[in-house]
Amino acid sequence: MKLRDSDQLHGKCGACEFRNICGGSRARAYAVTGDVMAEEPCCIYEPRGYHPDANQKDTSSPGCEAHNLIQVEVAHS
Numbered sequence: 001m002k003l004r005d006s007d008q009l010h011g012k013c014g015a016c017e018f019r020n021i022c023g024g025s026r027a028r029a030y031a032v033t034g035d036v037m038a039e040e041p042c043c044i045y046e047p048r049g050y051h052p053d054a055n056q057k058d059t060s061s062p063g064c065e066a067h068n069l070i071q072v073e074v075a076h077s
């Protein structure tokens, strides 16, 4: 199954030395980017040796939009 195949992770999750024990939230990646295999948008860890070049870097990255949405919902509840 694709979700369990850490070799198919994109971005920094795909380059991360912890991808086999972490892998990031697939639900959050999908909710924020529409790509279930995208990098975890809320992870602050920078994998060793991972330096996205201009072609890899997504300048439209939503950052931690999921957390922002959750905070807005909680503030209004």
Ligand code: SF4
Pocket (backbone or CB within 6 Å): 012, 013, 014, 016, 017, 018, 019, 022, 023, 024, 025, 039, 040, 043, 044, 045, 047
């Ligand atoms: S969420 Fe962070 S720690 Fe986990 S695999 Fe992705 S980059 Fe690595």
